[in-house]
Amino acid sequence: MSRDASRRLFLSMTSLMGAGLVWGETAGAAPPSRGKEKKEKSEPAEVNATEDLMREHGVIRRTLLVYEACASQLGTGSPPRADVLASAANLIRRFAENYHERLEEEQVFPRLEKAGKQGELIRVLREQHAAGRKLTDGILKSATPVALQDAGRRQALASSLQAFVRMYQPHAAREDTELFPAFHALFAEAEFHELGERFEEQEHQILGAGGFESAVAEVAQLETAVGIHDLAAFTAR
Numbered sequence: 613m614s615r616d617a618s619r620r621l622f623l624s625m626t627s628l629m630g631a632g633l634v635w636g637e638t639a640g641a642a643p644p645s646r647g648k649e650k651k652e653k654s655e656p657a658e659v660n661a662t663e664d665l666m667r668e669h670g671v672i673r674r675t676l677l678v679y680e681a682c683a684s685q686l687g688t689g690s691p692p693r694a695d696v697l698a699s700a701a702n703l704i705r706r707f708a709e710n711y712h713e714r715l716e717e718e719q720v721f722p723r724l725e726k727a728g729k730q731g732e733l734i735r736v737l738r739e740q741h742a743a744g745r746k747l748t749d750g751i752l753k754s755a756t757p758v759a760l761q762d763a764g765r766r767q768a769l770a771s772s773l774q775a776f777v778r779m780y781q782p783h784a785a786r787e788d789t790e791l792f793p794a795f796h797a798l799f800a801e802a803e804f805h806e807l808g809e810r811f812e813e814q815e816h817q818i819l820g821a822g823g824f825e826s827a828v829a830e831v832a833q834l835e836t837a838v839g840i841h842d843l844a845a846f847t848a849r
């Protein structure tokens with residue numbers, strides 16, 4: 613490395629050190645105290661609008677895993693409890709359909725449509741929201757102890773759960789990778805930050821103060837109820 617090049621490297625490293633961004637590769641090396649103090653005093657970074665929608669997809673995907681477990685248990689001699697099924701379907705209704713999808717339909721889709729972007733994708737996404745709501749109506753009707761005693765209804769319920777999972781996996785994946793990046797690109801940073809705050813307010817209005825955190829706790833209970841709570845059990849052997 614030339615003398616000039618190593619001087620430039622040294623200067624850029626020291627400026628990063630000053631900003632508390634690099635603190636060497638030594639194992640266990642502590643960051644410079646100035647950076648640490650700054651972090652302790654400042655507020656944690658806020659969740660932006662699309663990150664918010666994506667972590668909501670995380671809750672929905674975990675509920676889909678509960679749906680999958682219920683669907684396969686419905687075909688065995690020990691079907692899932694009706695109250696567990698009803699709670700999972702109610703979480704989809706309350707959190708996914710009445711909150712998350714409504715937010716997409718009221719705040720995300722119209723802005724993109726107005727900008728002439730992602731029209732065809734949004735048309736399909738809207739259709740899937742409607743199809744999902746119909747499936748949830750049926751799932752809620754069949755999630756009763758009486759209905760679960762009937763073999764035909766158990767089979768129909770398993771099919772509805774599978775159809776919901778099959779539709780929602782690609783739905784959320786397209787939103788994460790195509791819709792939300794296109795949505796983010798419509799905004800200047802300050803405007804996007806403000807939108808994130810509005811999303812947060814809407815979350816608390818519709819879901820209550822616990823909002824996202826309560827939904828995570830709820831889905832964790834459902835995972836325990838159907839025996840899929842141990843993440844390590846999913847590790848490939």
Ligand SMILES: [Fe+2]
Binds near residue numbers: 713787
């Ligand atoms: Fe959606």
Ligand SMILES: [Fe+2]
Binds near residue numbers: 665669784
């Ligand atoms: Fe979504």
